[in-house]
Amino acid sequence: MKAVTVSHISKSYAKTPALQDICFEAEPGEIFGLIGPDGAGKTTLFRILTTLILPDKGNANIGSLDIIKDYREIRTRVGYMPGRFSLYQDLTVEENLQFFATVFNTTIEENYDLIKNIYQQIEPFKTRRAKALSGGMKQKLALCCALIHKPDILFLDEPTTGVDPVSRKELWEMLKSLREQGITILVSTPYMDEAGLCDRIAFMTGGRILRIDSPQNMITQYQDPLWAVRGKNMHKLLNDLRSNKNVKTCFAFGDAHHITCYDGSLIEKELEKFLLEKGNEEILIQPITATIEDCFMQLTNHE
Amino acid sequence: MNKDTHIPHDPMHQRTKIQNIVPQKVIEVHDLVKRFGSFTAVDHISFDVKQGEIFGFLGANGAGKTTAMRMLCGLSKPTSGKGLVAGFDIRKESEQVKKNIGYMSQKFSLYNDLKVWENIRLFAGIYGIPEMEIDGRTGDLLRRLHFDKERNTLVKELPLGWKQKLAFSVSIFHEPKVVFLDEPTGGVDPVTRREFWELIYEATSRGITVFVTTHYMDEAEYCDRVSIMVDGRIEALDTPENLKKQFNTQNMDSVFLQLARKAKRTAN
Structure with missing residues (x-):
């Protein structure tokens, strides 16, 4: 049985469509990523799957349970960490955890094994109020609270937004170890580089799913040959590349610009000559493999 | 004192000449400190930002970036140290500072x-x-x-x-002479994020200085110079190219991780 089955879900707020005909399945024990910018519909989808709001059309199952008929049962089986920090600011670390355990009719001791590795990192601060925690610690606490009733499926809505790269790495380590323990994880993120850490991903934008696949397949299916171009003055280089008739797309990617070409086969020497004539220096052109972000941008560009 | 008689006594003329060679400093910070009770949020930071520069101000959550930025914008008084922004003293002329800068936050x-x-x-x-x-x-x-x-x-x-x-x-x-951007591209789609950076480049070509924080490490590459704060101090400050050389790595992500992992304090 699938961990999550979503078929033809649509939802609008007033006249604005938030989700349009969403379909996907998540396998038990996988990390399934919803990748897309703000406004893609990720939060709305999570809120429907955690039975907090109703879809206008379509249906979905969590395991064999129906999100409408069986909403009470689903609530005991899923853990949900919303995007905004949603713990009780005036309760201490320990009190928050205790509270969530009690609500789900369990105790901290009963499922301590599951949260042990994460909780030990914040245990030295267990008498500190939640509002006095740093961003990284708040997140660890929220994750513990979402896990304390040993859910089958964990929904994490943008757990790494606004979080620095170190805490982001730590969080992904935690998710991997939770997967080892058999928990299915649905996670959303606007950071494309995190897509590679999921087993499968769905690219979302404007309330639609553009494509679902493993990160590796997304990359191998990237349609055009791609080159990285570097030079001394990167901003000038960007404009000059765009003025070249054979250059189809050109985007800055950190220390290089990624380009695709109209005729598919780029004669590197020719482009180099063109760029040198425009006054660029230290030109380096290399064929490269696409990143997840290249894939996302190609799919959205074809919209 | 320079008593060299070969130089004509014309200080104005000299200043113009110097300005032509060395770009004007738009931000000058010396030994800036901010304490909240016994907690030192910003711990003796010093740096300059030149006119037209894109200056990346990086650091882990809780490293002291926001506190430092609030002082530079004239919103919070430093405990000690000195800062000039757009030519005005952040301690004594905070109203003038506010009038001469731009500010944009994500929220x-x-x-x-x-x-x-x-x-x-x-x-x-x-x-x-x-x-x-x-x-x-x-x-x-x-x-x-x-x-x-x-x-x-x-x-x-x-x-x-x-x-x-x-x-x-x-x-x-x-x-304004300088604009402060606090995580301007968080949650923005990849294409728009790049268009946003093109607006930044356009602004700097008009002489506006850009002071920017981000959690996207590819964006650190777009900065002329980058500083990385750890536990209230600036632990590294250089061009992305030099930082990568210094830390013997291919990308800024790894520079950041090497530095931020040294952090001892857990913030707030």
């Missing part, structure tokens, strides 16, 4: 319930742009952004990426 930037043109009108008024100029400049701005059709749209109806582009343009509408 609050524009009024959702006002139309696009109303937001521009409001901020133009706040920054004292002469009444006669506002209309013309608003038109220019909207044309440049290809926003002409959205003039009468409520800001809340714009996609996030557009809002952020508009917010940035509004934050430099009064042509």
